[in-house]
Amino acid sequence: MRDKYEAVIGLEIHAQLKTDSKIFCGCSTRFGDEPNSNTCPVCLGLPGALPVMNRRVIEMAARAALALNLNINHESIFSRKNYFYPDLPKGYQISQYDQPFSERGWVEIPTSERNESGHATEWQTKRFGITRLHLEEDAGKSLHEGMPDASKSYVDLNRSGVPLAEIVSEPDFRSSWEAYDYMQYLRRTLLYVGVCDGNMEEGSLRCDANVSVRVRGAEKFGTKVELKNLNSFKFLQKALEYEIDRQIAAVEAGEKIPQETRLWNERESKTYAMRSKEEAHDYRYFPEPDLPPLITAEELIQKLRAELPELPEARRRRFVEEYELSFEDAAQLTDSRGMADYFEEVVRPSGNAKAAANWILNELTRELKSAGIDIAHSPLSALQLAEMIKLIDSGGISGKMAKDVLIRMYQSGRPAEEVVREIGGSQVSDEASIRAFVDQAIQSNPRQLEQYRGGKTGLFGFFVGQVMKLSGGRANPQVVNEVLKNALEG
Ligand SMILES: [Zn+2]
Numbered sequence: 001m002r003d004k005y006e007a008v009i010g011l012e013i014h015a016q017l018k019t020d021s022k023i024f025c026g027c028s029t030r031f032g033d034e035p036n037s038n039t040c041p042v043c044l045g046l047p048g049a050l051p052v053m054n055r056r057v058i059e060m061a062a063r064a065a066l067a068l069n070l071n072i073n074h075e076s077i078f079s080r081k082n083y084f085y086p087d088l089p090k091g092y093q094i095s096q097y098d099q100p101f102s103e104r105g106w107v108e109i110p111t112s113e114r115n116e117s118g119h120a121t122e123w124q125t126k127r128f129g130i131t132r133l134h135l136e137e138d139a140g141k142s143l144h145e146g147m148p149d150a151s152k153s154y155v156d157l158n159r160s161g162v163p164l165a166e167i168v169s170e171p172d173f174r175s176s177w178e179a180y181d182y183m184q185y186l187r188r189t190l191l192y193v194g195v196c197d198g199n200m201e202e203g204s205l206r207c208d209a210n211v212s213v214r215v216r217g218a219e220k221f222g223t224k225v226e227l228k229n230l231n232s233f234k235f236l237q238k239a240l241e242y243e244i245d246r247q248i249a250a251v252e253a254g255e256k257i258p259q260e261t262r263l264w265n266e267r268e269s270k271t272y273a274m275r276s277k278e279e280a281h282d283y284r285y286f287p288e289p290d291l292p293p294l295i296t297a298e299e300l301i302q303k304l305r306a307e308l309p310e311l312p313e314a315r316r317r318r319f320v321e322e323y324e325l326s327f328e329d330a331a332q333l334t335d336s337r338g339m340a341d342y343f344e345e346v347v348r349p350s351g352n353a354k355a356a357a358n359w360i361l362n363e364l365t366r367e368l369k370s371a372g373i374d375i376a377h378s379p380l381s382a383l384q385l386a387e388m389i390k391l392i393d394s395g396g397i398s399g400k401m402a403k404d405v406l407i408r409m410y411q412s413g414r415p416a417e418e419v420v421r422e423i424g425g426s427q428v429s430d431e432a433s434i435r436a437f438v439d440q441a442i443q444s445n446p447r448q449l450e451q452y453r454g455g456k457t458g459l460f461g462f463f464v465g466q467v468m469k470l471s472g473g474r475a476n477p478q479v480v481n482e483v484l485k486n487a488l489e490g
Contacts, residue, residue: 005251006216007244008224009179009209010171013186014164015196016138016204017060023137023163024051024094024291031202035156043137043161045089050290057135057163058296060195061101062304064165065133067193067311068186070105072296076134078288087140087155095166097285100134101294107189109313110327111181123327128182129170135294138162159203165195171210171221176240180233183207188312192337200231207236212257213247222247223257227271230264239264243271315340323353332361338376345382350389359385363406380410388416395429395476396420429476431483434467437475438487441466452488463488 022029025042041049065072079097108127112120140157167186173179187205190196197204207230212222227243230236243262250257262271310318312334319330319340334340339360346356360375364385368375388405391397397405397420408419428434441463442449452459467480 002245002248004215005213005244005248006174007176007211007213007240008171008221009173009176009211009240011169011173011179011183012208012210013167013169013183014138014206015064015167015186015190017057017064017163017165017195018197019054019056019060019163021054021056022161023054023057023135024161027161029162031204033158035154035158038158039160044157045091045160051094051288053291053294054163058294059300059304060163061133061135061165062296062301063193063308064167064190064195065102065105066301066305066308067189068105068107068130068133068167070102070130070133072102072301073099074296074298075099076101076294076296078135078291078294079285080288081136081283081285083283085139086153087142087157087160089140089157089160093137093139094288094291095136095285096134099293100132101165101296102133103131105130105133107182107185107313109181109185110331111178113175113177126178128172128178131168131170133165133167136164136166138164176237176244179209179240180237183233183236185312188335192309192312200233203231206231209236209240211240211243211247213244213251222251223259225257225259226261228261228263228274235264235266238269239271242269246271309337312337312340319343323347323357325353325357329357329361333357336375338374342375342378342382346386346389348386349383350386350393352389352393355389355392356385359389359406363403364410367407367410379413380406384409384415391416391420395427395478397427398473398477400473401427427476428471428474429479431479434471434475434479434483435487437467437470438463438480438483440470441484442487449488460484460488 016029019029021027022043025040027040027043028038030038042051062072076096077099078094080092081095081097082092084091106127106129108125110123110125112123115121138159138161140155140160143154143156145152145154169182173182187198190205191198199205209227209230210224211227212224214220214222225243225247227239230239247257258276260276261274263274264271316330316334319325319333320327323330325333332339333343343356343360346360347353350356364375364378364380368378373379385406388402388409392399392402401420401423404423405416405419408414408423409416412419445463445466448459448462452463463484464477464480467475467484468477
């Protein structure tokens with residue numbers, strides 16, 4: 001039944017720009033401070049206080065816009081969005097309406113449906129349109145005590161006036177996973193260009209979704225439902241999935257879908273109606289008289305464009321081509337800029353991309369994860385890891401020994417050569433020493449030797465094992481193979 005229908009999804013994402021001070025005043029934007037300690041007459045909305053635009057906000061918004069291929073308007077207008085709410089002391093929010101900061105962008109990214117166990121089924125590159133990115137101030141936060149019949153409510157205005165970029169997509173997503181992959185990409189990109197910390201738990205990145213269903217191939221959109229406050233990737237995907245099923249079932253049953261706002265309830269894995277269209281606000285937008293039009297100079301745009309780092313998707317593609325990595329490895333390595341930088345710092349001196357990817361994605365990631373450390377602060381430097389890879393490639397140590405070496409380097413911060421010496425010397429590669437082990441292995445196993453020479457060549461592995469044991473695991477396996485072969489045939 002589900003194949004008969006398709007979903008139409010659009011996302012509205014609020015990203016907090018990482019400035020030290022608020023958008024229209026000098027108050028701090030620090031998260032977690034004493035409630036109402038970061039406030040002043042401007043962000044408290046006191047009469048007569050006037051907003052002054054924070055220049056850093058313009059630069060950060062421009063970096064985000066450029067990274068998302070948006071066109072930045074030379075002139076944009078701030079408007080008042082009027083509504084009454086206890087955490088909005090002015091009675092309006094300064095936002096942008098009919099002349100936004102930037103418009104008409106897009107991203108082209110890999111996306112895939114997932115199977116039951118959560119694995120991607122088939123990655124395809126798709127283009128998703130971005131309608132606009134505009135600037136606005138955040139509202140405060142209401143805290144209710146003793147829910148559900150809240151006996152007390154508090155208002156914290158530390159967040160009032162924090163700069164936000166609202167990024168509105170086109171209704172281009174046809175499944176929950178497309179929306180999920182887009183949101184992931186957006187977060188990664190904002191982190192790459194350094195304008196948002198991407199912390200969804202602290203509310204630095206928030207997502208609302210519009211979703212409707214229609215019979216596949218139909219041109220007209222179905223009635224859209226708005227899902228509010230989807231504050232994790234998991235919730236976004238699950239809420240969309242639930243909502244698509246709910247709407248299809250309703251349409252199949254001949255019911256009319258009301259236009260409404262719904263909330264995701266994680267405990268019950270359901271969406272609930274919050275308010276209907278009839279209760280929707282009329283915001284009575286009008287231009288903000290206290291702020292002049294925002295002019296974004298072409299020179300600034302050119303300068304910021306030139307400074308833009310290589311973006312995650314471009315970098316992932318380059319990793320596949322230049323280093324011949326798999327799609328998955330390249331995707332994981334470019335997940336953060338720190339990880340991608342680290343990888344390239346290992347590849348340059350070691351010249352071995354495959355090994356660099358393996359060591360970083362397995363052993364190093366495991367160590368960092370268990371210690372809760374970001375790769376940018378890894379106790380094992382990229383140069384140290386490169387040295388270790390060179391030791392393996394030159395036959396100085398075996399891959400098996402290297403695991404031990406890596407852990408010791410990670411813990412002690414000492415160079416590879418020193419650690420190798422400490423744990424009992426490096427790999428034995430010289431033929432004379434290996435021949436001694438081989439001779440010993442053959443002499444102490446005459447029965448197996450006879451069987452081998454009688455045609456039971458499968459016993460070769462047995463002899464390799466004996467040699468490795470005699471050498472304490474230090475014999476170079478390649479040399480062992482050669483010497484042993486000669487000895488057994490001889
Ligand atoms: Zn303030």
